[in-house]
Structure formats: C-alpha cells, structure tokens
Amino acid sequence: MAWISLILAGLCEMxxxxxxxKLHKDRNWQTLVILILGFGASFILLAYSMKTLPMGTAYAIWTGIGASGGAILGMVLYGESSDWKRIVFISMVLGAAVGLKLVA
Incomplete structure (x- = not known):
C-alpha cells in the first residue's frame, strides 16, 4: 500500500x-485552491508512504515522478521542447526510480 500511495503522491505532485x-495564465482563486489541494494531497500521501518506506527512497521516487512527469506534461500540454536528449534524461530519472524500488 505504501508504494501505491507513493505513486499517487508523485502524480499529485505532477x-x-x-x-x-495554469495559475500563471488564469490568475483565479479556483486554480489556486486546486493547486493547494494537489500539493496538499501529495504531501499527505508522501507522509503516509514514509511510515513504511525509507525516507531517502520515498523522497527520491516522489521527486523523480514529479520532475519527470512535470517535464512530460510540459512537452505534451505546453509545447515545450521534446528533443531526444530530454527524453533520454527523463528516462534516466524514471529508470533510477525503478532501480530504487528494486533494491528497497
């Protein structure tokens, strides 16, 4: 259950x-509330997963999902560069997260 909550925490971070x-574009209170709820859920799920998983592993995987997912969302939703070098390094981050899962 800890791994599921950790993955959900990473998705909430994304x-x-x-x-x-979106807040930079829309500047409304609804977007701000949704942003706070997303990060709040992320921290709550991360804290729950850290009851079972080692702090270093949980934090590394959480940030890896958030960072690589954020980069992918930027490419898909906001037209950011998606050249092969970015894809390679995002893959390396995700591969490191999988490696941590295998050894934890």
Whole structure:
C-alpha cells in the first residue's frame, strides 16, 4: 500500500506543477485552491508512504515522478521542447526510480 500511495503522491505532485503553470495564465482563486489541494494531497500521501518506506527512497521516487512527469506534461500540454536528449534524461530519472524500488 505504501508504494501505491507513493505513486499517487508523485502524480499529485505532477498535477500541482501543472496547476502552477495554469495559475500563471488564469490568475483565479479556483486554480489556486486546486493547486493547494494537489500539493496538499501529495504531501499527505508522501507522509503516509514514509511510515513504511525509507525516507531517502520515498523522497527520491516522489521527486523523480514529479520532475519527470512535470517535464512530460510540459512537452505534451505546453509545447515545450521534446528533443531526444530530454527524453533520454527523463528516462534516466524514471529508470533510477525503478532501480530504487528494486533494491528497497
């Protein structure tokens, strides 16, 4: 259950990052509330997963999902560069997260 909550925490982190970009464009209180809820859920789920998982592993995987997911969302939703070098490094981040899962 800890791994599921950690993955959900990373997805909520991605959502929060996407809402930051949306807030820059829309500047309304609804977007701000959704942003706060996304990051709040992310921290709550991360804290829950850290009851079972080692802090270093949980934090590394959480940030890896958030960072790589944010970069992918930027490419898909906001037209950011998607050249092969970015894809390679995003893959390396995700591969490191999988590696941590295998050894934890």
């Amino acid at each position: 959502f929060g990052v996407a809402m930051i970009s």
